Amino acid sequence: MPKILVIDDQPAVCVALTTLFELHGHEVRVAATPDEAMAAVLGDELGAVVQDMNFRQSATSGEEGMELLRRIKAVDPELPVVAMTAFTSIAGAVELIKAGASDYVPKPWDDQKLVATVGNLARLRALEQENARLLAQRGRARHRLAERHDLAGLVYASDAMHEVVSLAVKVAPADVPVLITGPNGTGKELLATIVQANSRRRDRPFVKVNAGALPDELVEAELFGAEPGAFTGATRLRAGRFEEADGGTLFLDEIGTLSLNGQKKLLRVLQTGEYQRLGSSVTRKADVRVLSATNRDLPRAIAEGSFREDLYFRLNVIELTIPALRDRPEDIVSIASHLLDRLAARAAGGERVTLGPRARHALVEHDWPGNVRELENRLTRAALVRKGETIEPHDLGLDAAARASHAPGAAPAAHGAHAASSAPSAPSAERLEIERALVEARGVVAKAAASLGLSRQGLYRRMDRLGIHIERKLK
Numbered sequence: 375m376p377k378i379l380v381i382d383d384q385p386a387v388c389v390a391l392t393t394l395f396e397l398h399g400h401e402v403r404v405a406a407t408p409d410e411a412m413a414a415v416l417g418d419e420l421g422a423v424v425q426d427m428n429f430r431q432s433a434t435s436g437e438e439g440m441e442l443l444r445r446i447k448a449v450d451p452e453l454p455v456v457a458m459t460a461f462t463s464i465a466g467a468v469e470l471i472k473a474g475a476s477d478y479v480p481k482p483w484d485d486q487k488l489v490a491t492v493g494n495l496a497r498l499r500a501l502e503q504e505n506a507r508l509l510a511q512r513g514r515a516r517h518r519l520a521e522r523h524d525l526a527g528l529v530y531a532s533d534a535m536h537e538v539v540s541l542a543v544k545v546a547p548a549d550v551p552v553l554i555t556g557p558n559g560t561g562k563e564l565l566a567t568i569v570q571a572n573s574r575r576r577d578r579p580f581v582k583v584n585a586g587a588l589p590d591e592l593v594e595a596e597l598f599g600a601e602p603g604a605f606t607g608a609t610r611l612r613a614g615r616f617e618e619a620d621g622g623t624l625f626l627d628e629i630g631t632l633s634l635n636g637q638k639k640l641l642r643v644l645q646t647g648e649y650q651r652l653g654s655s656v657t658r659k660a661d662v663r664v665l666s667a668t669n670r671d672l673p674r675a676i677a678e679g680s681f682r683e684d685l686y687f688r689l690n691v692i693e694l695t696i697p698a699l700r701d702r703p704e705d706i707v708s709i710a711s712h713l714l715d716r717l718a719a720r721a722a723g724g725e726r727v728t729l730g731p732r733a734r735h736a737l738v739e740h741d742w743p744g745n746v747r748e749l750e751n752r753l754t755r756a757a758l759v760r761k762g763e764t765i766e767p768h769d770l771g772l773d774a775a776a777r778a779s780h781a782p783g784a785a786p787a788a789h790g791a792h793a794a795s796s797a798p799s800a801p802s803a804e805r806l807e808i809e810r811a812l813v814e815a816r817g818v819v820a821k822a823a824a825s826l827g828l829s830r831q832g833l834y835r836r837m838d839r840l841g842i843h844i845e846r847k848l849k
């Protein structure tokens with residue numbers, strides 16, 4: 375039970391209060407003067423203070439008590455102080471609360487009320503202290519992790535991510551395959567980078583392959599290489615990805631959509647540790663650590679017959695699962711601030727952009743179907759269309775943001791030109807991609823089309839279909 379400090383110059387009052395609090399399980403310390411009280415506040419672990427307002431027989435103004443209250447609050451602003459006062463005026467009470475008293479009780483006091491008030495305040499302080507201790511402990515744990523390992527720019531505040539990142543750096547030095555799972559845009563590739571950066575192979579090649587984009591007929595040549603003439607069009611010797619990654623790490627992204635043929639070829643090299651270039655009979659040794667990632671539910675794909683179980687067990691010696699952004703809302707604002715810093719560093723003028731409080735709220739409220747990648751897109755857009763230094767909800771183009779900006783008292787929508795859409799609900803990945811390209815191209819459709827790999831007409835058709843139109847040319 376928290377210790378209570380009783381401060382009163384009248385021994386009879388001290389005895390009565392000590393008895394009262396001890397009866398209710400508290401330890402009690404007594405002080406008869408302001409100096410004794412300060413010694414206790416500085417030297418003891420206290421849960422709450424009950425203090426008189428006058429310390430000399432002749433004094434009645436309460437000024438000494440007010441002075442002591444200020445001294446206590448100056449050294450420990452969170453320590454609850456209950457003032458015992460003969461004040462009956464509202465002004466006196468207000469002054470006490472302003473000076474930091476948590477509560478005040480009249481003299482003579484009501485035992486039950488006093489014990490309940492002081493007990494509650496002391497319990498609350500204990501809870502707050504425990505919270506602060508846990509937060510500090512977590513902060514220290516994160517700090518230690520970031521100090522000792524290369525976290526490749528990954529930012530988080532949530533316990534869930536702390537667990538994933540801790541496991542990633544723990545398994546990094548072991549040369550085992552790691553499968554990283556999680557929805558699109560949650561940072562799977564970034565986590566693979568962390569595993570590689572903290573492994574013994576950190577200074578060796580790190581080769582990334584989008585396994586899902588490999589056409590079936592090219593899987594073998596891409597992974598293992600091809601001799602000249604091995605297939606039509608193969609005029610030069612081509613090194614495969616396993617060869618490029620020799621001594622290092624191979625990251626197979628989108629492994630869940632690798633063709634069955636590709637799966638078979640991959641399984642063989644993982645089982646035997648050997649492979650051959652297409653068109654060659656020379657067997658090569660694969661000294662490669664394989665990391666892979668997918669957003670697919672592989673056990674389900676196995677049940678449906680589209681993924682090999684034997685390959686799954688080879689790849690999945692360790693599984694790291696990244697939760698969707700909406701399931702770790704504590705991360706949203708930290709990541710957003712980090713991304714804004716990154717944007718500022720890349721921008722020509724390097725101007726620092728910050729998030730307004732309503733924009734933060736809108737970010738935390740949003741569902742983030744596209745996870746951190748969507749957050750990146752939204753912030754890129756917002757950083758470009760914002761009017762001032764601060765990003766407001768309507769700059770983000772989010773549903774919730776739009777609602778927030780139309781709420782009473784909200785700032786009017788920005789009049790700056792931006793790619794605006796007439797159908798704001800549930801933005802698709804395609805819409806975001808196009809909006810981002812348009813904003814980055816400052817509204818120049820031909821430029822946006824080129825960056826998307828589309829013809830100008832092609833982009834216009836898509837904009838029509840999605841109801842995206844350019845409101846005004848960006849300056």
Ligand SMILES: Nc1ncnc2c1ncn2[C@@H]1O[C@H](COP(=O)(O)OP(=O)(O)OP(=O)(O)O)[C@@H](O)[C@H]1O
Pocket residue numbers: 527528529530556557558559560561562563564565627667669709712746747750
């Ligand atoms: N926690 C984070 N802190 C900082 N940046 C992050 C974080 N998570 C993701 N990012 C950034 O978000 C973008 C998407 O991340 P990444 O490409 O690693 O996701 P992914 O899960 O591999 O996506 P996909 O499933 O589409 O392949 C990247 O630019 C990455 O740097």
